[in-house]
Amino acid sequence: MTTSAAQRRERARAEYNAFLAVCPSHQLLARVSDKWVTLILSALGSGGDCAGEPGAMRYSELSRLLAGVSQKMLTQTLRSLERDGLVTRTVTPTVPVTVTYALTDLGLSLQHTMRALKSWAETNMDDVFDNRATYDERVG
Amino acid sequence: MTTSAAQRRERARAEYNAFLAVCPSHQLLARVSDKWVTLILSALGSGGDCAGEPGAMRYSELSRLLAGVSQKMLTQTLRSLERDGLVTRTVTPTVPVTVTYALTDLGLSLQHTMRALKSWAETNMDDVFDNRATYDERVG
DNA sequence: GTGCCTGCTTCCCGTTGGAGAGTAGCTCGC
DNA sequence: GCGAGCTACTCTCCAACGGGAAGCAGGCAC
Structure with missing residues (x-):
């Protein structure tokens, strides 16, 4: 055998x-x-727009900003980030209950590292897209 | 309505x-x-072990090193990395055909950025695992 | 010939992730 | 009181992605 x-x-x-x-x-x-981890940390680390300051964001804010994420994945990813001690979840019992998420120091340090990745993506985006076009021409 | x-x-x-x-x-x-993109680039950028130098690696080498990856995903991910111009694929018509993959300059720059992420992971691994244990105790 | 090697490709199927609806707890309008 | 509406989920499907194993090209070894 x-x-x-x-x-x-x-x-x-x-x-x-x-x-x-x-x-x-x-x-x-x-x-x-993970795609969503990266994007959520990027969002939390940059505030509402793409170039802001780190700060707490509400669940609905994140959901609106990263509209590509499903509510399920948003909740799931936020939970796991909380479990890993990268974000804090704060429930404020206001009129409609308000839940805010913020980066911890650990999360902030990761986000800081990821910022380099993000700026790499911004810098080399055009190159990558060019390479893709060239590759597709050669093959397709 | x-x-x-x-x-x-x-x-x-x-x-x-x-x-x-x-x-x-x-x-x-x-x-x-992406999990496999990160790990493959990490492997290509660190050679056979975890602390080596960047260099070309064979398909089977990558497959053996990242044994957690299926052949399908390895091929798929390598193709997309090639398409994005991050790695080069070289076929050498030796006795059994040999295919080697190596980082391009672009891939090397990404790998260099990712090295920071990897060192973050190495540095803060213990913290994260502690946080997980604490969280699981509180919840479970 | 038969078998075996590498580097894929194909098929099957379990798990993951998305879309949309439903829920708890509260307040407001009537 | 009763329904409506708001936020932050939670649940229920279902399609798609990814893993495992088997198959395949094609060149050499025996």
């Missing part, structure tokens, strides 16, 4: 665990490398 | 488009904020 495939798979899994053991930060890296 | 919900949805969509018009880089940011 051709056990080589299964054996290789086993070995691959073992190596994967070893990889995680050597680089456990990759777990957190994978967690943080 | 309660058209307010539909109207608000329409308005939200319009605002979303406006948001993308104001911050088109967010599209690229969302594209780049």
